[in-house]
Amino acid sequence: MSSPSASSAVRLAAETWESLFRSQVAVMRKLQSGPAFKTLPVKEYDVLFTLSKCPSGQLRLNEINDKVLLSQSSLSRLVDRLEKRGLVERTTAPDDGRGVLLSLTEAGSELQKTIGREHVRDIAHLVAPALTAEEQRELLRLTEKLRASVAGH
Amino acid sequence: MSSPSASSAVRLAAETWESLFRSQVAVMRKLQSGPAFKTLPVKEYDVLFTLSKCPSGQLRLNEINDKVLLSQSSLSRLVDRLEKRGLVERTTAPDDGRGVLLSLTEAGSELQKTIGREHVRDIAHLVAPALTAEEQRELLRLTEKLRASVAGH
DNA sequence: TATCGATACATGCAAATGCATCTAGTTTGA
């Protein structure tokens, strides 16, 4: 790796990230301003969604925390709000007395599905006109590869 | 567009967005926890960065607001904080008495460069090992295409 | 050019967030 190519490699990485970030901002802007999130903020929906996708139906708080951009304390209180609205339930983890398992209530599951249907439609309206199916598959592959690499330090 | 392919198109778009979003979360997590942002929060740095990249050196608040995921009022107060620290300057827009032009002070420009150098290095350490240069160029192209499409409604 | 609606930004206030810290349960190792 020669010196000039190293510097251009750094620049390329920075520009790639910048572009990824700005596109995320642009899409998220549109999504969260839609009517789907009048009843529930996006971040709270995201927790319901994450739970709905998990096979066991239960997740530890620290597992959820890995998926969302929130501090541990903010997530704890976000879950307080969801619990107060009767959308999720906290249970002490059976194998670790310190841990908390979170699961959807029936109402939480219903609300997730209702918002989810509309949300997915909104996403499609933004993404489908922008990129071909082939491009979407490639974008999916690249972002997943990036996420996996970053998650594994 | 037949019915089954329409539904799978919707699913693909949703999965693509989900992956893009989660990768952004994973990368941002790492970036903002680095030492580069001990002195200045990422969102505040982002405003300095945006100003530094702009050829005229001045931007209207609403132009900046398009680039960041903040409400108008939050940006207004974020700028208050930057101004109080002497990093930016507000000027009334010459052609529009309602508008405010924002520009970097010398101190703001210095701080942006200092943080920016470290920030760019951090980005490279995360992105370069994850994707080849060719993949990064493709990711850059796809996210820019998505952003442009979404921005144009 | 006087009025009315729209736009740009600021501000009061309630809610959400993060940092530091606390409590309780778990693991380690002498």
Added chain:
DNA sequence: TCAAACTAGATGCATTTGCATGTATCGATA
């Protein structure tokens, strides 16, 4: 086996955020 270090999550408190609204300016129209 027991104390010390570690981990998961909750909580006090100051900061940040967004919603609703306020103020000032702009632009269109009659």
